[in-house]
Amino acid sequence: MRAAIIHGPQDVRVEDVPDPAMLRPSDAVVRVEASCVCGSDLWRYRGIRPVAHPVRMGHEFVGVVEEVGAEVTRVSPGDFVIAPFAFSCGECVHCRNGVQTSCVRGGGWAGTDADGLPVDGGQGERVRVPLADGTLVAVPGAPGDALLPGLLALSDVMGTGHHAAVRGGVREGSVVAVVGDGAVGLCAILAARRLGAARVVAFSSHAPRQELARRFGADDVIAARGDEGVAALGELLGAEGADVVIEAVGTQGAMEQAVAAARPGGNVGYVGVPNGITALPVKQMFNRNVSLLGGVAPVRAYIDELLPEVLAGTLDPGPVFDLTLPLADVARAYEAMDRREAIKVMLRG
């Protein structure tokens, strides 16, 4: 089959790789219908994270089950499924606590599983899915192409934005600010609205993202960032300030902006993968009672809740995919994301 492999900075290729085989009775093999490129994939592409040897890429995909092992009971061949960005058993204490990203037997795509067996990446034609019963969520019926982007968003960005909003404590009447105008930040706007936020302010200086932020429910958009951005938010919200600030970037600057933007007693819900954060502003957090909640999103925990709304069309994160390319053009997909020409690129088999 064909799959994306990164060889080094700016060097992603689609190559022939072995077809996945069933290795465990808890496995399934899924034919990928759509996958995508993640902001975190760009770390290797940009040389921020070194590429010691060529590796498979991609951790977000939806597709159709082709084969299941003898122990698999919750999905069957022919099922259209969503794969969250990590696989998990669904049975261990951490899965039961809704923290599937800490599953004792789980792991990530495009690496190895708990037994050291290779796991395919999502940017490819097929994927061996370990722990299929705990991992995959079957979508009722046969969703048409129009639903693909929304369903694919449930594999990561929608669940991740939702995690930030949930852990940040967004509820009816909350005033929310969102730092980060990538797909996750934009989905966090949807999530905050869905949870009843009374007002949502997005930070973005990029016209297409500003527009999508408003379409997703942002009442205001602030182009300034850092201290200037915080001051602009203060102008807008007055002394009340933001109850919840969602941090969807992961840099030192974004985290400092988020902490400073939260009102005393407020929360920062963070899901930006920490990247170069040297020191959280703990004294400021302490003195102002700003709490920091979140982490890597256990999106598996949220698919069951969000899926019916995506199917009903009442929740539609699909527009974060503003470019669709065939898998064969994966290099162009990375380039478009890297140059901010696209918010998020969907890849079709």
Next chain:
Amino acid sequence: MRAAIIHGPQDVRVEDVPDPAMLRPSDAVVRVEASCVCGSDLWRYRGIRPVAHPVRMGHEFVGVVEEVGAEVTRVSPGDFVIAPFAFSCGECVHCRNGVQTSCVRGGGWAGTDADGLPVDGGQGERVRVPLADGTLVAVPGAPGDALLPGLLALSDVMGTGHHAAVRGGVREGSVVAVVGDGAVGLCAILAARRLGAARVVAFSSHAPRQELARRFGADDVIAARGDEGVAALGELLGAEGADVVIEAVGTQGAMEQAVAAARPGGNVGYVGVPNGITALPVKQMFNRNVSLLGGVAPVRAYIDELLPEVLAGTLDPGPVFDLTLPLADVARAYEAMDRREAIKVMLRG
């Protein structure tokens, strides 16, 4: 009148100072019945925080109102009152949000108020109380000496331990670990029990504190600290781990221990004043979804709720005071705290 003044490391004296006068119509003057020494007072005593010039000390006290200004309506001369460790207006948005420590007009004892006027310290015979209506809580009746320690604990340590437990999310059935065996950590045990914790594990290597930890409701006490302490907690709790870890120290080591001791998806409720924390372990927090909640406790927010239980005897943080001395012996009080000969020292006029 007489009041405690620190002149430098290991040099606290009781000296003659001017009697407090009413400076604003929102002021009250309180005759101190009991005050105490705080762990944070020891920073100056130990030379960790420099003493540039002699300063008043003490931020925890209870006493009797002697005089009130024309605008004061909620307390009257003769009332026995509890003063939280910060004064606050009770009316601004932050006070209404229950974050009185961020009051726009508030401040701390033994310093200056928002107008730059001097504010007395609690370790003295009398205190001018700014914003008396927002700050003081009157105790019904005339509490006897037996109630003094419990009421005095409401001025700081009980409310602070409670804040850690509340913000940490302790609820019915929670498994809680407490890092820090000072008065705040011990009170956090009481608070966790009161909020329904199913199991409380205290870290302490000091026999009298271990004993009080058990008396306050700890099921287990672990003497080891750091990685060893975390490993011992793991042995005790198994894979489930601690839902909430309370951090009541404020050092880098204690914070690292607290984060490592929390289960994936768990919370650290922290109230230890950050002291030399260079970097929170953000990657570990992110990967394990351990959230950090808390900050300087707005104890004023909790007195109304906790006071009836202290008066009824169903909540008794009083035993954290294991030594009582006259104000005249304040030097000995600091010494006893510094040498860990006492958990917390109560001072009587």
